[in-house]
Amino acid sequence: MTATEQPRVGAEIQLRRDALVEVARAMPGAPPTWRYLAAGSRGKLIGWRDRDETCAVVDVRGTDRRLVVFVRETSVDLA
Numbered sequence: 001m002t003a004t005e006q007p008r009v010g011a012e013i014q015l016r017r018d019a020l021v022e023v024a025r026a027m028p029g030a031p032p033t034w035r036y037l038a039a040g041s042r043g044k045l046i047g048w049r050d051r052d053e054t055c056a057v058v059d060v061r062g063t064d065r066r067l068v069v070f071v072r073e074t075s076v077d078l079a
Contacts, residue, residue, distance in 0.1 A: 006048070006073070007045050007056070007076065007077075007078050008045070009045055009046060009047055009048075010044065010045065010046075011044070011045045011078055011079075012042060012043075012044060012045075012078070012079035013042065013044070013045050013056065013058060013076045013077065013078060013079055014040055014041065014042045014043075014076070014077055014078075014079040015037055015039050015040060015041045015042075015071065015075055015076060015077075016039060016075055016076065016077045017039045017075055018036070018037070018038055018039050019036075019037050019039075019071060019072070019075045020034050020035070020036055021034065021035055021036075021037055021069040021070060021071050022034055022055075022069060023035050023067065023068070023069055024057070024068040024070065035067075035069065037060065037069070037071075041060060041061075042060075042061050042062070042079050043058040043059050043060040043061050043069075044058065044059045044061070045057070045058060045076075046058065046059050046068070048073075049070055053072060053073070054072075054073040055070040055071060055072055055073065056070070056071045056072075056073060056075075056076045057069075057070060058070075058071055058076070
């Protein structure tokens, strides 16, 4: 995806492939944790994180508790 094709904040997105994603930390300084999400998992785009590579910040749907994860830009599509 190019910058002009990025989904906008608030959009429903889905994973185009299986992904190992970083879970957002509840407390600063906590160690990183990772979780597997299957292709087709859906959520709401709540932002973008630009570090070594651009990642979508996604509030994942269908979980018992709120789950916010960082997903590579190349792994998400509009739902």
